[in-house]
Amino acid sequence: MADVCNYDILKNEKYGRYLVANKDLDCGELIFTDTPIAVGPKPDTPPLCLGCYCPVESTLCSRCGWPICGSECEKSPHHLPECDVFSQAIKVRFQPVDDWTASSPQLDCITPLRLFLAKEKDPERWNRDVAIMETHTEERKKRPAWEADQNNIVNYLIDRCKLGDRCSRELLTQICGILEVNAVEIPSRGGFSIRAVYPRLAIAAHSCVPNIVHSIFQNDYQVQIRAAIPIKTGELLHMSYTHVLSPTIVRREHLLESKFFCCDCPRCADPTELGTHLSTLKCTKCDNGVILSSNPLDSDASWNCTDKKCEFKTSGAAMRKMLGVVQAELDQLDALEPGPQAIEMREATLHKYKSVFHPSHAILLSIKHALAQLYGRVEEYSIDELPDLVLERKAEFCRLVLKTLDVISPGDSRMRGMMLYELHAPLMYLARSEFSAGLITQDKLKDRLQEPIQCLSEAARILRREDPISPEGITGNIAYQSMEQLKASLESL
Template identity: 80%
Template sequence: MASEEPCHYDVLQNDKYGRYLVANKDLESGELIFKDAPIAVGPKPDTPPLCLGCYVPVENSVCSRCGWPVCSPECEGAAAHAAECEVFAEAKVRFQPVDDWTAAAPQLDCITPLRVLLAKEKDPSRWDREVAPMEAHTQARQQRPTWAADQVNIADFLVDHCKLGTRFDKELVQRVCGILEVNSVEVPSRGGFSVRALYPRLAITAHSCVPNIVHTILQNDYQVLVRAAVPIKSGDTLHLCYTHALSPTIVRRDYLMESKFFSCECPRCADPTELGTHLSTLKCQKCDNGVIMASNPLDDEAPWKCSEKKCEFKTSSAAMRKMLAVVQAEIDQLDVLEPGPQAIEQREATLNKYKSVFHPRHSLLLSIKHTLAQLYGRVEGYGIDELPDLVLERKAEFCRLVLSTLDVITPGDSRMRGMMLYELHAPLMFLARSEFSAGLITQEKLKERLQEPIKCLGEAARILAREDPQSPEGITGQIAQQSMEQLKASLDSL
């Protein structure tokens, strides 16, 4: 890494986090803290066959040299694929044809670990410095069924089948599998498909469900840029959120325990109201005004209770977990719908079905509202210029609801905030114009009302300008900038 690049952190160590990063100076919101280059990038476990050069899904298309999936002759020669291509070609181990090229192919599970192993061989001192100290949680992993699967599909496969026994032993392969499981992050590929990458500095950043940093992945070389999301004081711990920020506490904590092997006790997890956002709160079915929350979210044995003193409703976290899984499965079904009128109408039906069960800001309802905020104005029959005022108001309401939740759980400049601000500008602009053309407001008032969408666009453009210009967010940022300039110009000509 070039020395002129920012490095505004120190590495400390304690019992709670292991190694972790703290700011070594006062940081402004948006300030670049460090850049990190991946040790390796590659497929996640359980993905269908992907091009090993650019990670787009492929069908019946393999490398002419080694016989593993690639999409094109250019990708056969991709730098990412070069080292493993040689290994497979030499050992004459080809990808075994599959019946269904859209189904998960466990054969690919060996690729990312192999890339880490080959990176170790290529740069042993980087390995010693940056990868060897990483947590692999070998003992805990040995207790799980995935250990045996990794042993067969990855360790035995690479060492015996691909004849790498003189270069790597099986214990090391399993250690690499653990390092990847615990430390890698999901990243979007150029092909739009999700893959995983191992970043040494990002990996040791401590977790919090209320992060104070944000990261951006560059699509050309998968470098990650880490910035302050909010002003950070010198000496403060840098916190990244390893899980989906809008998930409810039970889901976040289960995920962190399952995949990262720790129990999160951050202030958000410890608070039954999730810092007042009510992302985990249900409505009580036994009384009028009560809401149901965990009496102690950090204790799985503690009951969930009604907030009304006189109400005796009680349930267990196990029952809650089951219920969330059922509704989540229903939402997952919605997510496979093609974007069209159905995608909107079925989501509205689901909102209706559960509005008496969940708090209006419950994570599951909020995730539907978040999607609807993006769909209104974007699908057939729901074009932005054909939406009735009521639906425009609904779009604005959902955007504001998501934004006010983000204020609390991911304060500062996040991608999601930038995207929601962009969504919010449209209904505000169309509502103001519709009221003006109906003669409900004066031209002066129209000018005043259009200040808010201009502000939304400006904020969105500012936040999203930090994203890769070729990513969907980066592109939205450029559109936001242009739309803001156009809107300003049209105001000046009024």
């Protein structure tokens, strides 16, 4: 692919370096592509293959003794450079672990080592793109992870791996900072979560209402950055460095923790999150008001009822604690295998919290988002055996997520594409079921099937930009074929 460059790099006090569009961009237009300077395990991951990043159990590289799934991956270009380092240094083999599924700090040195080896290999790229990256050294020194990084990474590579004559402690400390501040989480070929540093993507400023999206391609982990909505010349390019479907308190905490800044974007500054109510609670004292933060840019600010006569009040600390407890329940739900139980337990959790949270609150919305994908896809709940009421429920959840995305992640995004694909099925089945029950005429049926066709067409347009071997890319191609079939079946009616 030809290298496209539809952006300029500018600099200011607030963002440091940032990107602006240097031409008017259409929705979905490619802005640039970027290749990672280093890819590797995230901190604290369980042992995984250093070639393909799949989980491994007790299989080690025959040369260096570090986790590798088989002989193919021993020769992986990702692994070979560090394999040389480990096999040359005496006794720096991977230490056997009891539990191969538990996180192991031993692998924490891998990605920093790879970033260092990338510097040795291409010092020019390093000086141009990487050396100037933000490291937030002073803030990081105050954190507990600092000490661990010094031990598990800096000392380990210098003392045990004998890299002292090739690099300094200062450089390795800088590398740790570059990774912590700039690396993004990406899926590996097998769908496991790893991290990568993309020099140009790292310059894009954050917003909780992003206007660009990025797609990872498994071939060399190349990333494509596209406009999610039409963008005018000179406008800032914003991506989201946090999960868009999370409430303000959680997003801001995550951004402060991982990116070292306090987000004050319009969404964060608005107690209603731009009217989406992703942070809104129901009032337990009255029926007239809802509970909102008195100042969302201050996580200690009190939360009050919007009804002036209502006395309800709670502290920011109490709110954070409550969200933490409920989030832990959600994490347990997310760990369930897709199946009937995954549906039933989520429905029970929705019921349990429906008098606490606004129906669009991020907690309930993420459960609804999961249910929208589970209904019609797991045993006992396959799409052709869902009663109309449940089809309607699936459609309602899809529409609620889509309506929220219109505000907080407008335009083309993977999540929108996937939700549109999910929405087409209940719409199609409901229309057919009403037709076969004699409730609607054939003309009306043709009319009703226009919406699922529209959903499939939009899903295909968005998702076919993804890597064709990724789950989203596969869904994009299925959406396209289903659309063609549905159109053909309409014509033969």
